Amino acid sequence: MKWDEIDQQVCSVARALSVVGERWTLLILRDAFMGTRRFDKFQHNLGITRHRLSERLGKLVEQGVLTKVPYHDRPVRYEYRLTRKGLALYPVLMTLAQWGDEWMDGGEGAPIEYVHQSCGKRTQPVLTCSECNEPLKPENVSPQMGPVLKHYVAQLEGRGEAIPDMPALMRSAGE
Amino acid sequence: MKWDEIDQQVCSVARALSVVGERWTLLILRDAFMGTRRFDKFQHNLGITRHRLSERLGKLVEQGVLTKVPYHDRPVRYEYRLTRKGLALYPVLMTLAQWGDEWMDGGEGAPIEYVHQSCGKRTQPVLTCSECNEPLKPENVSPQMGPVLKHYVAQLEGRGEAIPDMPALMRSAGE
Structure with a gap:
């Protein structure tokens, strides 16, 4: 399985990681929760290339985690804000x-207190x-199969096939 | 800043991601929480290369998230178990x-119910x-500086330097 196919797993952890599992993405979101909104500010704070930042922000917008909002007219400039889906992270x-x-x-205490x-x-x-x-x-806490996995297992049983364990089920149910 | 330097940030999210922020690592841990312990089983369920799995498991052992425990004598074979540090994830x-x-x-309900x-x-x-x-x-919830960041800000103030915002502080305090 390739990394960019993990959203096909019948697994919410895998699907979540298909959106936030890239390097830097969760740090971009950390900064967004701390109030960062503008491209140059993200770039300055994270110290990553503009190309990479642009790719990550674009994906978060595409997935509805961030939204681009104009904050300046001429020229039009945008800032990035957390949506409800983003705030839910x-x-x-x-x-x-x-x-x-x-x-x-490292024995130094929490960097940030809440x-x-x-x-x-x-x-x-x-x-x-x-x-x-x-x-x-x-x-x-006991994990149990939800409707989609139950349906898949019923299909396997109907064909007389062996029922694999949960991690294998989550993968193969999506194939 | 390079990804393999993020543990130098004075930021617990960055430090956590320096251990679990690689592709596949959180899926390996998901499987471990579901009861997977053996190399071949992880490999079968995740469908990643043995080389990559070995690298990821090795890092988790090195960081004390998993521990290698022998389960067979001749030849010696090991399985991977979550430590207290791992269970805390x-x-x-x-x-x-x-x-x-x-x-x-996708409108189909939770794959797994708890x-x-x-x-x-x-x-x-x-x-x-x-x-x-x-x-x-x-x-x-208000984030506030812990001891290390307070000390760093006091140093900046002592030198008459400007105090940046929190995301920039977390980065520059580790440099």
């Missing part, structure tokens, strides 16, 4: 940041269950 | 999966505040 960036804070801080304005306290993000509000831990 | 994978479920399902065994219900992960348990939203 906030938990991905916060969980990456938290993992980096905990495991990659204050939750609603309660006024310094906060850490906690991933919790939408139903009981308890923290979600891998040992207490 | 669970929220990153779950938030990616949830974003993919919400925004990339049951929280503690409460017995189908669950969605919610990112909440460690202090007040309310959901964390970007508009209600």
Whole structure:
């Protein structure tokens, strides 16, 4: 399987990575969440080539994660703003940041601290269950097949074929 | 800045991506969370070259995300297991999966559903505040400089230099 085919997997992690899994893309989005909007500013802060930045921003616009909004008339100039789909990536960036804070801080403490304005306290993000509000831990969460995978497995069974494990299913269901 | 220098940024997102930001790495970890442990199984499920898989697994072992454990004596064969540092990436994978479920399902529903065994219900992960348990939203969370960035800004001020915005600070503080 090639990287640019991973969106064909019946897997939400693979599909998400088909949009945000390129080098630099999540750092572009980090900067966008910090308020960066203009091409030159992204370029200055990230220090990547204009060509690469342009390619990454273009893909994020195409995928509806960023939107291009004119901020100057003559000549027309655009800035990049997070859409609802883009803002919905906030938990991905916060969980990456938290993992980096905990495991990659080199003993120097978190580079950035977060204050939750609603309660006024310094906060850490906690991933919790939408139903009981308890923290979600891998040992207490069972993945189960959704409708598409169930349908695919029923087809395999109908043909008398062996049912592979979940990672293999997610891949082959998309082929 | 080159991609293999991003761990020098004073930024936990950049440091996290220096470990898990390569193509395929998060899909390898997805499979590990689903129970995959052996090289041939990873290779079969991901369909990437043995060379690339070996490089990715080697880096994850080197970074302490996976550990190699012998499961067969003669010849010695190893399997790969998530360490505590690796298990701590669970929220990153779950938030990616949830974003993919919400925004990339092509109208077919979530490929995989999650049951929280503690409460017995189908669950969605919610990112909440460690202090007040309310959901964390970007508009209600203020990033603030931690000790290292504060120290760096004090140095800039001491030299009478301009203080750049946060994304630029995170980059230049590591140079």
